[in-house]
Amino acid sequence: MAKELPPIEERSLWEDAHKMLAKAEKEGIETAWDRLLQQTPHCTFGESGICCRICTMGPCRISKKAPLGVCGADTDVIVARNFGRFLAGGAAGHSDHGRDCIEAFHAVAHGETEDYQIKDEAKLRRIAEELGIAVEGRELLDIARDLVEEFWASFGSQRSQVCFVSRLPEKQQETWRKLGITPRGVDREITEMMHRTHMGCDNDAANTMLHSARMCLADGWAGSMIATEISDILFGTPKPRKAQVNLGVLKKDHVNILVHGHNPIVSEKIMEAVNDPELIALAKEKGAAGINLAGLCCTGNELMMRQGIPMAGNHLMTELAIITGAVELIVVDYQCIMPSLVQVGNCFHTKMITTADKARFTGAEHVKFEMHNGMDQARRVVRMAIERFPLRDQDRVEIPCDPVDIVTGFSNEALLEALGGTLTPLIEAIKAGKIRGAVAIVGCNNPKYKHDHCNVNLARELIKKDILVLVTGCVTTAAGKAGLLVPEAIDMAGPGLKEICGALGIPPVVHMGSCVDNARILQLAALLANELGVTIADLPLAASSPEWYSEKAATIGTYAVASGIYTHLGHPPNITGSKVVTDLALSGLDDLVGACFGIEPDPFKAADLIDERIRQKREALGLSA
Ligand code: XCC
Ligand code: SF4
CATH class of the missing domain: 3.40.50.2030 (Rossmann fold)
Incomplete structure (x- = not known):
């Protein structure tokens, strides 16, 4: 049991943090690190996911002496249910954010507000057209009203699938249909998760896990994706x-x-x-x-x-x-x-x-x-x-350092523009092995780690291996502070990545937005897969959330895996009490959706793990390792 805090330099990678932690200590102000110490050691039942509080015959804790809950539920069922509800929290968070965006868009389209406007008319028309809404010769607000209805329809259960599933390669849609994981409606999947995990419903861990996949896909391909697309329409599509x-x-x-x-x-x-x-x-x-x-x-x-x-x-x-x-x-x-x-x-x-x-x-x-x-x-x-x-x-007042410069604004639209309007240069670079693959490093901080140490070092190691890094969420600031988000950072990259990013004038670590904007990365993956005539699972792609903490981050990881993207996490979710659930997460899902999770707290070893995965994907595509 840790009795005292690690020294300040061990709590964070950054000078601005060190200085403020010292100031907090001097002035007697408590921070998350102090409270983590008070909470350590954590409850091991909670940590491994084997405490069930779903009904009042319990709460039940599973042990050798008491292997079943009062109702007869075993550790696999209990862990799967707890994890399903954990993921439901994340899906609800992103997707309710998406719902608020639809409400704003609805108000604009119906002339109910003067405080918000449509900033990117071309994107509105483009998405409407993509979703089969007539645009020719129509007033912008007419089109907007139809698009609003299309988005609302992805939240209930009026349709057989949420709207942006159409962005996926047909072969992948077929896989989802066969597995029964095509998301039908954001609210429907989240509600169904709460229902399934009520006492006496879904008592088969693997089946609950499949619904977890479906619910998280509803977040990625609808809740979050709709949030991103509407935010671009209302506030402008980002440019570098x-x-x-x-x-x-x-x-x-x-x-x-x-x-x-x-x-x-x-x-x-x-x-x-x-x-x-x-x-x-x-x-x-x-x-x-x-x-x-x-x-x-x-x-x-x-x-x-x-x-x-x-x-x-x-x-x-x-x-x-x-x-x-x-x-x-x-x-x-x-x-x-x-x-x-x-x-x-x-x-x-x-x-x-x-x-x-x-x-x-x-x-x-x-x-x-x-x-x-x-x-x-x-x-x-x-x-x-x-x-x-x-x-x-x-x-x-103490302002602890000078700011660091970054370049931001890489929406898919902006990336395509940097590539000259088509994905071809990127695909050629991947085929030639100059860019060996791409990895999205996303998510949070967690005081259980040295703040940003894993986020930064994983990014540094991957670009050295000629792997393009995409960042969102809290990893953005980490990469920015480390000087990785400027074009000059190509000097830290391998020779191939250096050549390509240098020619395009982009950094080797590309900022793609907030956490809901991970949907931009899904869309980019789908664009690449469609262009190459394969599925997302065939691409040399991976994702990572080294210092994650939130339900939302777990949901993002799960929709990435269910979409065919191998996902590294610095530590496992609270599922280790179940062999069935853990095995599914770490390998079983690979056979079903073509991807799984990998766990590794050390960023240098994690870089090797991810590199090996990319090597395998490249070889399967007939490309040099
Ligand atoms: Fe939250 Fe999005 Fe995590 Fe940062 S990265 S700590 S979830 S703010 Ni999403
Ligand atoms: Fe215990 Fe079963 Fe109730 Fe959970 S659902 S608290 S395992 S009796």
């Missing part, structure tokens, strides 16, 4: 642009506002409000040089991808950002927001504002954002931040 990352993006002489959460619907309006000349004048009246906006986590990714707004930090940097003492206000929507931010804010003058009725925090102030009042509410929030500037104690 410069931005900056780390705590150095905060400014000592400015009013600093942080946006945290996931959905761009709130943060985009805050960004408009900070540029309002009246509010800038007010900030100056209060003694500030101006208003500075920075992002955290995924809403930070959304703003950075589209608008170049700087990123203050990823998941484990959120408490530390407040500890700079320079933040007037943090405005949040939902997901991955530690409740401790209220407590840390109370140690300073930092105010926390919540905006969604489904994510309120005791101790924070609630400013409800709705479609018809988004802009007014955003101005109100920015004004509150400005009013707090005079309360700041400048003697306690």
